[in-house]
Amino acid sequence: MKLKVSIQKLGKFFLQPLWFIIGIWLLSRGLILVGMLGIAPLLEAPSGGIKTEWGWEVFSAWDSNFYQEIATANYNGVGTLPGANVAFFPFFPLTIRIVMGLGVSAEVAGTLINNLAFLGTLFIVFHWVKRTNGIKTAQWTTTILAWCPLSLFTAVVYTEGLFLFLSTASLWAFDRQSYLQAALWGMMATATRITGLALIPAFFLTAWYKRIPITAYVTSFGSALGVLLYSGYCWMQFSDPLAFITVQHTQWNRSRGIDWQGWGTMLVEITTGRSQWHYESLWDLLHPFLLLLMSVIAYGLWHYRDCLGETCFDYSCCGLLFLLWLLIGDPLLNTISVLGGIYLLWHLRNKLNFVVVAYGFSSLGLLLVSGGTISLSRLAYGIVSLNLGLGMLLSSNPRWGYAMVGFCTVLLVSFSIRFAQHLWVA
Template sequence: MLSLFNKISQNEWRFVLLMGLLSRGIIIITMIWIAPLLFNPSEGNVVNFGWEVFSAWDSPLYQQIATNSYDTSGSEPGANVAFFPLFPLLIRLGIFFGFSANIVGIVINNTAFFATLLVVYVWVKKTNGGLAARWVIALLAWCPLSIFGTVIYTEGLFLLLSSLALLTFESKKYTQTMVWGVLATATRITGLALIPTFFFIAWRKKLPFMAYIAALVSGGGTLLYSLYCWFHFNDPIAFITVQYTQWQRKQGIDWEGWGQMLAEITVGGENWAAGTLNDPWHPFLFLLIMVIAYGLWHYRLSVPKVYFDYSLCSLCLFLWLLSGDALLNTLSVLGGLVLLWCCRQRLSLVAYVYGLCALGLLLSSGGTISLNRLAYGIVSLSIALGITVSRSPRWGYCTLGFFGLLLVTFSLRFAQHQWVAITP
């Protein structure tokens, strides 16, 4: 991996690190200094002070695994079995050397996140040029879901390992692909999307037999964890079983959850919950935004480009103000599919196929919980978005401004133990 960093010039290093440091600085300032100022006990807000503020929701489960291993006390696997072992093992290693679990988790995730920015920059510069690479890194760093690359979660680690697996496979360094693939599939189940990606690319490009071996071996991390679950719980897919038994996930696509999110966008959550038109303004405003957007698009050749761009950006902002989190969650997956399709000619085949496989895995996961966060862990989506806005900088600057606003609000929500990765 160190050989990759030698391909980055001093100015490129500065840009990548600047994007990472500025965005992490906003998160840290918001969570450590601003969130406590907004603390209001009468509203039931909870704000931890100090480094504990970076541990909430899933974070304590990772720390619990690191200190006490998986819950094997009962006849059924505990809820923490759903979390894959590599990140907790790294935390345990840090604890062995005398550091606290909080500090180790933060350092691992942030270090991996910064390394991801450098790896992705090298990759995109190689395939799409320096301008596209800079936009990709800016969006990857400032995306509001990048907060999970700073708190005690696996986003930074998984992004790094999956990006390295994809890059080394594209470079035909199959031994390295196997190493990074095993580590990625030991970090998160969505790493399994690497296997069909590599098999398809190997078949499509008529690669040597070693490429097929690399594709197969890449799933070794999940295989090893599956053997662990088989031994302790007599269930090789216990990490999936607990999601159905304890998290109420459904088999296949969660049509009900998707229907609810789409209804919240179009007719409004209040109307959907009541089953009647209690709030007629929501569907009216949604239709109005759609009509104006269609009119702008239809007459786009008659409207100056600058007015067209800023008008559409304004309509997107109004739609978010109207629909809120349901819109962001839906766009993360369905919008991601559209984005990949539109960029298929400009993306490398490895990034394109991996994006489709990973999104397909999310769609068939049986739930809509945390889809926006999990979609952020698919590096192909950030690459596709960065390449797209590099061709229209106005959209890029508007997107960065919107991302910055959401990054602050998401940081506040996480610090106050409010749900950030949206569920309907």
Template sequence: MLYFFSKIFKNEWYFVFLMGLLSRGIIIFTMIGIAPLLSMSSENNGVTFGWEVFSAWDSPLYEQIAANSYDTLGSKPGSNVAFFPLFPLLMRLGMALGFSSNIAGIVINNIAFFLTLLVVYIWIKRTNGALVARWVIAILAWCPLSIFCTVIYTEGLFLLFSSLALFTFESKQYTQTMIWGILATATRITGLALIPTFLFIAWRKKLPLIAYIAGFVSGGGTFLYSLYCWIHFNNPIAFITVQHTEWQRKQGIDWEGWGQMLAEITIGGKNWASGAIADPWHPLLFLIIMAIACGLWRYRASIPQAYFDYGLCSLCLFLWLLSGDALLNTLSVLGGLVLLWCSRQRLSLVVYVYGLCALGLLLSSGGTISLNRLAYGIVSLSIALGVTVSRSPRWGYCTLAFFTVLLVTFSLRFAQHQWVAMLP
């Protein structure tokens, strides 16, 4: 057995595929094997044994676009216009080859995810070494939000094209950067963060004119979709307009949503909703956790390192049990900013700047819905976390153990049609 695992770690490709296969295996087993059995004794009877379990929430909208194109309400765009076209187009291609829409979506997303693991491994091994690359792959594969790289969503596809665009730009292969950038921005609007990233780095490093051109051209996917919306709906930003009219997104930063999430973490959801101290235990427990954390940090020099690490990990776990999804949603963005800043010396400039630009785009999106899922689609955050835990494996193992628990939990939620990327 020891010989088997030593061979896996020596052969980089075995390790990459093992991380992908094990994490996908847990997701598939949980969703197909466990969730339907649990649903038999619950009020949720919507879980079935079959591929339909991978289609929920946004998934049917992608299938609808693939089968019937975008909705129109007279001359106005329907709500599914908010979803970019590349993923549904690939699904339609799969349907033309004889696959059902859900099988096509599952296969495309999973293949893209495995290719992402390979690309990111090669990239990070070149910039940070093999050890860091393995940690980054483990983080990418076992992050609980990676469930959206297995179901019918665009996470796998977007991670692949954005990673390729960043990798090729850093390698000064600008023609490839344009191609991958166009595909990324045709998959999701957050791909537009590539443009300021490339332009800033081209200016900072005094790169040739072709680098600036690659930066502008990488937004071609969104430009082409905007042209489509202009022709069909007489509104070149229809994909943004419907988010404000149909989904009630705000303009700029959603201060109310962020305030609610921070309040749920510190004083508790019941107290926030009632405007009074209906649940005194939540703020009291929060203060106790913070006080113990401050004490551990203050006297860290006199505490054995293992005790200090496990103590902080335990406090993080208790804080999650207390605050739940509000904590995860907040840490995905605000914690991501802190993580990027703290690890900036060990990140390439491309990774660092793209992470900041993409998080800035999320913050200014006018909502807090699904922030943790959208943050997972920013490959810079997984790289930064992998770089950080590679310096302290004890934290890395605790993180992966916590991720595994959440991966199973999120898989059950999605299979039971419960919201995974939570509202505040």
């Protein structure tokens, strides 16, 4: 009896907002560390990857190298020709350089900044959603934000944690009518990542739609100062105020506008399989057969959902989606992240704050016209609107939430191992 009472008290203690947020943050960081420093060093070097060794270097790979290069040696270029790292915005490298003044390496500085900023994001999201939609929705939103497998990028030397913090703080301040704060946070967000530009139309449209005073419009323009300052630097350094966009077309091989070829490739990969999309004819019918079989099963589940019962139907659909991911992989995640995100925001448009919906659609629009399809799932994860919508959806469908947490646990550890081995994740 005493043990039962003690467990109940412990449960109530950890359900308190402060400890719930810290606990979720620590558990997600723990899963990432288990994958990166617990499992990965025990494995042999994979093809195309490296043997994982203990050390802070495990948190640095792929884009991390560009941020560290900027922090330690500034942007590169030849004369007025900008270098490849000009595509990466300056605020995150600037914060790394500041923290490096304490005598730590770029890897340590970047990792600490990203993790602590993400903890700040969880605090803001929890209290914001609690005020607007209740504590249950706040708990689900915070959990899914921390447990998403792409939260790996809030634990390594990437901008995800910092950008989520700055953009969320700006939106939260605007929702509370603290327009000066919203402009300051927004300015830092637009100096961190190009998708921060979505704050500008989001604030402007919300001010117009809700007939908010002129100060709200000033917030929209104030948020643009971050990207304008970086644009001014590019103008002085490379004689091109849009050098950060120019290098994406000249050195990163991105197309202009919507990458129709990339989206077409993903569609073919989904329907016929990744290994044969570039062939003129199908040489392996297993993938399309399995996809057709899953479609038939999905139709059967929907048709007989009343006979199966709500619980059986929900978990059967979750299992089918897991098998679908095993069959298709990244193309499915990229497609669902963007197209599914558009549907999610439209479905919940009357339940979410208008500024949240406007920011979500603006951000997804930027992703669609970015000229590429690489890393779409990771970039979509950095749109807080989608996380708010998903948390709201799962709070009213907890069975889907439990299944998603289990699925995300597997992926989070798997992604962490791959990142530590310098294999492509997202």
